[in-house]
Amino acid sequence: MITKRIIPCLDVKDGRVVKGKNFTGLSDVDSPVKLAEYYSDNYADELVFYDITASSEGRKLFTEILKETAKKVFIPLTVGGGIEQVEDFDRVLKCGADKVSVNSGAIKNKSLIKEASRTYGSQCVVLSVDIKRVDGCFKVFSKGGRENTDMDAIEWIKKCIDDGAGEIVVNSIDTDGVKKGFDIELLKLVNNSVNVPVIASGGAGSIKDFINLFKEIPTIDAGLAASIFHYKEVSIKDLKLALKNENINVRI
């Protein structure tokens, strides 16, 4: 049977990996290529590269880094950040990306997912969605979690799947950076509403949080985290051994 995936996420700015707390206060960690190689050698199932630069020089540097990584790392690479049109898919796929993650771009350009999935296939189109509770309802936020779109999260996700999104990354703004565990309530709701792979993001602080995620939601596909892996608070190998010990199916 298919294994649960553990995915480190690398936020890249000006050629360096950074990780924020609640989306602000960025701090430098390491070289993206080196970190990617390290993760690939140490049981990461997949990598997410998130381009958080806004400048065109930054973007050029990012694609160079992506190429360098794809020359050395032979596990799936998902790329996100600044994906606003089909041409952006082309740009990163040519540099070695396997999947492309869209977030604000899909909100701004409502035909993006449809066009991209028609051209490159659904398997290549990942919807990443930042979700926050507002008056007891799950709302979609755009622009790195700064702006409330007032869209209902589940309705938005379902629409994007109908348009051709092949995988969903659910990022809970409420739990992101807090390291007190994944947002089980939100993730359960999303996972029960869709029939495509769902990746949990936001809130992992310890091995226990991953065990809890896969125990609480046995059909969820993957757990994504950044800082706990980057700062070596949790090694992916230890995490996978602990999951295996709990009879959760992992590649180790």
Add this chain to the structure above:
Amino acid sequence: MIAIVDYGVGNLFSLKSSLDMIGANSIITSDKKTILDSDRIILPGVGAFRDAINKLKELGLDRIIKEEAAKNKPILGICLGMQLLFDVSYEFGEFKGLSLIKGEIKSIEDETDNLKIPHMGWNKLIFNKPSPLFKYIKNGDYVYFVHSYYACTNSEYVSSYTEYGKLLTASCEYKNVYGCQFHPEKSGEVGLNILKAFCELE
């Protein structure tokens, strides 16, 4: 020289890089002469079957691949490239493939319950018969899959299965024609070892 057949979309950069990594000479090409002159061929592919087979035909490469296969040249189809090796696909209609291996491409969804589609992630290889491609790997090794359709074929052509609701063809072969449903170029060391074995085929 390995010819990586380029007929449109797909991440060929990683495939080329993985062959570079194992020290195999390769070229990404849609040029007929280059493919004829190569000593082995890799047919990659992502996306829809219909678009892929049409593109191959447009470029006149369907014929070249069949002719080269008949000359005993080792050919490896990867993911959609593997599916193209079969007789027919039922993805978005009914489309004829290259008919290098007997069998049909069907949706995973039709016959399973409550499974997420696509089948995406790392899954185990279950060997069905010996294959030269398994020279450096072992039964139970993990490889990376992304697909919604699978090859339904006689067990004699299946070198390994994987389990997702039921047994799905993970790799297949008939004479000098080989196919992997998974992505060896995205399956870490195990994948590189499969490519290495392919490069060593006589």
